[in-house]
Amino acid sequence: MLGNRCGPAAVFRQEQSVLQRWKMTIKEIANCLDARVLCGEDRLDQSVTSACCSDLMSDALAFIHENAALLTGITNPHVVRTAGILDLKCIIFVRGKVPPDEVLEMAREQGLVTMTVNKTMFTCAGLLYDNGLRGAPMGWPCREEAVS
Amino acid sequence: MTTACAARPWAGPAGKRRSVKGMVHAEYDIQKGAYNSAGEASADIKRKLQQLGISPVTLRRVAVSSYEMEMNIIIHSLGGTMGLCVDKDWITLSSKDQGPGIEDVELAMSEGYSTADDDARSMGFGAGMGLPNMKRNADDFRITSQLGEGTQITITFKVM
Numbered sequence: 001m002l003g004n005r006c007g008p009a010a011v012f013r014q015e016q017s018v019l020q021r022w023k024m025t026i027k028e029i030a031n032c033l034d035a036r037v038l039c040g041e042d043r044l045d046q047s048v049t050s051a052c053c054s055d056l057m058s059d060a061l062a063f064i065h066e067n068a069a070l071l072t073g074i075t076n077p078h079v080v081r082t083a084g085i086l087d088l089k090c091i092i093f094v095r096g097k098v099p100p101d102e103v104l105e106m107a108r109e110q111g112l113v114t115m116t117v118n119k120t121m122f123t124c125a126g127l128l129y130d131n132g133l134r135g136a137p138m139g140w141p142c143r144e145e146a147v148s
Numbered sequence: 149m150t151t152a153c154a155a156r157p158w159a160g161p162a163g164k165r166r167s168v169k170g171m172v173h174a175e176y177d178i179q180k181g182a183y184n185s186a187g188e189a190s191a192d193i194k195r196k197l198q199q200l201g202i203s204p205v206t207l208r209r210v211a212v213s214s215y216e217m218e219m220n221i222i223i224h225s226l227g228g229t230m231g232l233c234v235d236k237d238w239i240t241l242s243s244k245d246q247g248p249g250i251e252d253v254e255l256a257m258s259e260g261y262s263t264a265d266d267d268a269r270s271m272g273f274g275a276g277m278g279l280p281n282m283k284r285n286a287d288d289f290r291i292t293s294q295l296g297e298g299t300q301i302t303i304t305f306k307v308m
Binding site for chain 2: 059084
């Protein structure tokens with residue numbers, strides 16, 4: 001715990017140090033999930049340190065960390081905009097979803113890797129966990145102090 | 149439209165208001181239900197802060213808060229404005245909408261409580277995390293709301 005002196009920035013730093021323990025490259029993720037890469041083929045060597053499953057972008061904004069992969073069944077432009085705000089590396093569209101061309105073009109412009117997987121979100125999460133990736137800590141261990 | 153932020157009453161938490169002339173100030177008009185342009189103001193704010201060399205941790209906290217603030221105006225209000233002010237020590241985001249106001253602010257601050265309509269939910273919003281997420285990312289968070297008039301939010305971040 002960080003004690004009474006922790007603020008939001010300190011919590012972020014603590015969580016980042018925890019996340020450094022687990023890493024997968026995006027290429028490893030694609031292989032693990034048997035995914036089809038939709039864009040960003042030249043960026044598969046990047047590493048991600050956590051993953052988050054959500055169809056709710058507000059939840060993603062609250063709980064996901066940078067250098068993370070987002071697993072979602074939502075294919076509208078807000079997914080890419082949310083990923084841009086969060087500096088995510090990779091979006092994994094589950095349940096075989098493929099976003100429209102304009103959404104993929106937005107992702108290309110932002111330098112995001114996107115892929116589609118013909119598996120449920122639960123199965124994808126299980127496979128990634130089994131291969132060493134972890135979810136971000138729920139965090140905010142002392143948020144009452146941080147925001148009061 | 150831009151205004152000088154040095155004249156703003158929200159240039160820093162109470163008791164620590166800065167008289168330093170603002171380094172960056174900007175104001176954005178946000179329309180009700182403007183989902184097509186949602187995120188553009190926040191992207192511009194993030195770009196401005198990147199250009200100022202704000203640290204990645206602070207940048208991310210501000211970006212997440214501004215996106216939540218922008219989406220709140222689009223989803224819940226009749227339209228409004230969002231402002232950015234950066235001075236030597238503080239980054240301040242503010243919003244002011246034209247109503248309808250929040251009936252129970254304490255309830256609205258609860259994680260998971262949402263009054264978002266089906267349109268917003270179909271696009272992945274309405275998780276009830278908007279206001280709590282702004283509060284948890286900020287160093288100082290203030291909200292005032294008057295039913296029938298509107299809501300004002302001011303959040304500040306220490307520049308690291």
